[in-house]
Amino acid sequence: MKLTILGGGGFRVPLVYGALLGDHAEGRVSRVTLYDTDAGRLAAVARVLREQAAGVPDAPGTVVTDDLDEALRGADFVFSAIRVGGLEGRAADERVALDEGVLGQETVGAGGIAFGLRTVPVATALARRIARLAPDAWVINFTNPAGLVTEAMSRHLGDRVIGICDSPVGLGRRIARVLGADPDRAWIDYVGLNHLGWVRGLRVGGRDELPRLLGDPALLGSFEEGRLFGPDWLRSLGAVPNEYLHYYYFNREAVRAYREAEQTRGAFLREQQEGFYARMKDPEAPALATWDRTRAEREATYMSENREVAGAGEREESDLGSGGYEQVALALMRAVARDERATLILNVRNRGTLSVLDADAVIEVPCLVDANGAHPVAVDPLPYHAVGLVTAVKAVERAVLDAADSGSREAAVRAFALHPLVDSVSVARRLVEGYTRVHPGLAYLDRP
Incomplete structure (x- = not known):
């Protein structure tokens, strides 16, 4: 199989290649094409991959190219990990927001909206190109903001684009370890949007072990999210939030x-x-x-x-290694290419899974994956506190998509103003002004 990585000069590409090196089964990825617009970064990552492959006789071959059409033709899987504006753009996103006294994180709040406004037009163009040049390819999206970008691409690729994130995986594994369960055998009841979800249960052998965790202050304080949010707040919620919800609960x-x-x-x-x-x-x-x-x-x-x-202290040693999104990507490719059925937490179209959102809204939930793609599993309704956040942030994402599609500055202002972490329409207007000043890529937004 041929895998094409868009953003092939990205720093985390060796994680993906390292996961591929451990796969020796029939039907594995045998060729990796790295595409990037930055030749220097591409050459640097190719060097790392060559050293990774040393001594591995069946290592996937690597090809580097700056020709997008060449990279896409014949691809079985396309891994999208682009960063529009680079880390310079991310730093600017953070600074403009903080100057207004609001959060500038790259996927949450004002920074996430700015990143989305820059990224969606590029991701949409890529989706159209993939649909034309590699219509049978499966697209695995890791480009942030992952849920928003996956939804934008799904308008042209349908269910053949699937978003992945390592946050739910890491959270589920930490909870399982604390409870003495095998993370690979536990069922994680996780639901929400990307970087906005909650673990509501962890079932082992049909029994939900999460109440045991929530009822034990010592256990709650023994892992990262317990220290981050505090045992009292987790018990109050009756769930364990994704770490990114710290930006909302302790904004x-x-x-x-x-x-x-x-x-x-x-x-x-x-x-x-x-x-x-x-x-x-x-x-x-x-x-x-x-x-x-x-x-x-x-x-x-x-x-x-x-x-x-x-006051959560340093990260645990078990969270510092690999085993995150690259393992999700590998498991996803195996399940689709070989019909090796798997259960993974993924970003997919809702299709009625959450009644508060329409069918095309991309959500993050457990999915059964097989040769026909990812199928969201039925989940219990969201509690009202989660409904409020999920629907508000989905409204923001839809405003971003509207702005990216129409070039409407008004829609861009609406996206910022509707976000729960932006506290004023006036601030929203100033944010749009500030971001359009520092990002040439937002010149498509019209002026009043």
């Missing part, structure tokens, strides 16, 4: 911490990755070892401001 504290930080997360990653790619220009530099050190630093500092606010 004031999070914004203060981000404003007081020496640099934003985007600025940190920009400097870190610039250093990595610069070192890769030295032909004598050990590519894989350099990449691995950089990755370890990246993982250790993930959501550090939120953990500081909550």
